[in-house]
Amino acid sequence: MRRRSGRRARPLILGALVIAAAVSLAGCGSGDGDSAGSLSSPGRPDLRITGAYMPAPSMATMAAGFFTVTNSGGADRLTSVTSDLSDDVTLHSTKDGAMEEEKSFAVPAHGTLDFASGGNHLMFAKLTHKPRQGEKVALELHFATSGTVRISMPVKSATYNPDSGH
Template sequence: MNRRITLAVALTLTAGLTLAGCGGDSAPKIEVTGAYMPQPVTEQMAGAYFTVKNNGDSADKLTSVTTNLAKAITIHKTVGNKMEQVESLTVPANGTLRLSRGGNHLMFMGLKNKPTKGDDVTVTLHFAAADPVRVHIPVKAADYQPKR
């Protein structure tokens, strides 16, 4: 009888561990699309825009951005007609964060060189939970408007 109980307990534990492993990974799964930078009109600053998609079951935050192009990159949101710098932007679980003209965006301050149309700028996005994501941002004409 003890053997049957031991075997039943072992099978139950194994089945429980197997099912726990099938529960899915709730960690953020980040993907970036539609990146572009309008050719800067000044020698000192530029903006960049893209969409961050989180295919995971938990929210994350874009906390910083690094590049060799500028001395600093700041994260901004626009409230009404006022732009304000923020420490992070939330990327909702199973949702998107859009960076666009007139809304959330990145500001490249203290450009080391002025990128021109046709260049490609590389940045690394850093998140609170997800691994860093390297993004190639094509430089477009100053008046470029993405198709929706």
């Protein structure tokens, strides 16, 4: 009788060893969450917004805005921007010296999307008030995959240069 119970126990023991090994391997990983091949969210965008500013507008009805989106994950798309400062915030590019309104901008995987003077930028029309230097403008950046990201855009001098900080 012992032989029969021993034979029945072997598959159970083998099964338990396989389950233990699988559980043990599932816990393996870098643990730091910074791996590009993260098991928890493969291909997911990881966005960071920096360098946001608005030059103090010279007129009471229009303003521009600039910032950089750095993405250390999968691709995304900036689809729109909203703000209490204006009900009319549009995305623009500059091509061959001419400004063109855009419906959206790609945010490349492991890349950047720059909004800078002379290039891509935000246009605020029909302002609720003329923002002054030192003020902060609240924005909501709407992304196709990442959803809404809220930022605060400081109003700088009209001649502000982000490279020199003046």
